[in-house]
């Protein structure tokens with residue numbers, strides 16, 4: 103008997119699912135709000151505010167992700183570990199966009215593939231923490247869980263979860279989206295003008311010659327095509343930019359989960375591409391329950407403790423009909439564990455013939471404390487995990503279709519190593535992240551160049 107053709111299975115909202123059905127499951131990593139009435143008021147307000155994205159954008163991303171699954175595109179997903187309300191500033195937003203556009207130029211040029219660009223922004227305001235409480239000098243306060251929930255200062259008032267912050271976060275996300283959309287519509291991503299993406303603060307960078315060579319080659323190709331076709335190439339002045347965040351704070355996500363005219367089912371309209379974090383990916387948990395009923399493409403972070411059996415059950419729950427473009431698996435094993443932990447997962451998915459987009463997050467398995475106490479990541483480990491991931495996929499007969507990075511367009515010193523060989527002692531020069539260390543501009547560009555080298559080798 104031949105295998106069932108999964109394309110023929112109908113995709114529909116599970117009959118026992120509602121946007122609130124997660125509430126009957128254990129919800130990990132949620133704040134405890136002191137005033138239930140205030141929370142209910144905020145949920146009601148949020149559920150009436152306009153959404154941040156549209157269903158047709160979500161469906162067009164799903165189509166692009168389906169193409170990435172088939173090797174026809176490569177996905178670049180990146181941004182801050184945690185956005186902060188204070189960083190909702192024009193230069194910070196546009197610099198992050200510039201880095202992503204430069205990286206995507208490197209990838210398009212080197213891979214000869216269109217790139218799906220997804221920012222970790224416009225809603226990346228809630229963070230999972232390893233402990234609910236933080237203790238300092240005999241005082242215990244709730245941990246900082248991201249600007250959606252509380253403030254980082256170690257004071258009782260700052261750490262008390264305040265539901266009004268969700269409304270402020272929704273507004274900041276809308277401002278970020280609005281600015282990104284306006285820049286892109288205004289021609290900021292135009293391949294005729296890669297100089298728009300130069301970062302003011304970058305002097306001579308060790309990688310700039312290689313980058314400028316690529317810019318020149320792309321410029322030549324564009325002019326050549328325009329010469330032979332006799333007209334300006336369309337679509338070069340626009341680039342689709344999608345948003346993503348960890349959909350951790352379920353009251354917020356539920357309030358933005360909507361039905362839209364002339365579409366069936368439910369969309370999370372706070373972002374195009376929500377993901378489930380490693381700490382909330384339990385099969386019985388509230389997050390998996392919430393995600394399974396959405397029409398958005400969704401991703402799950404997969405850490406080293408996930409077994410092939412657990413992974414296959416997750417795939418079944420989140421994509422029962424094997425819908426193309428629906429499910430991405432973001433593995434984040436760490437440089438020392440990836441060779442052991444990844445291959446059994448790749449084999450299981452391949453054996454069952456399931457359709458997923460594999461993405462490597464080489465950041466989160468490589469976090470460590472530097473000798474001087476800074477939370478950091480060594481560039482060599484990030485690079486090592488990514489290189490190994492390409493090789494392990496090739497050996498398993500699967501395809502690494504994307505990369506997930508924490509990066510910024512600011513001149514920070516948060517990860518050590520890279521082209522400028524930052525050391526532990528350099529970390530204090532410009533360490534700005536309130537949560538995880540990000541790649542700076544040069545380190546980000548170096549990763550893009552590395553992907554090209556690995557994919558074409």
Ligand code: PEP
Pocket residue numbers: 183230348378379380381403434466538
């Ligand atoms: C993150 O992406 O910032 C994060 C917390 O990742 P993970 O869930 O993989 O640990």
Ligand code: MN
Pocket residue numbers: 183184466508537538
């Ligand atoms: Mn992080």
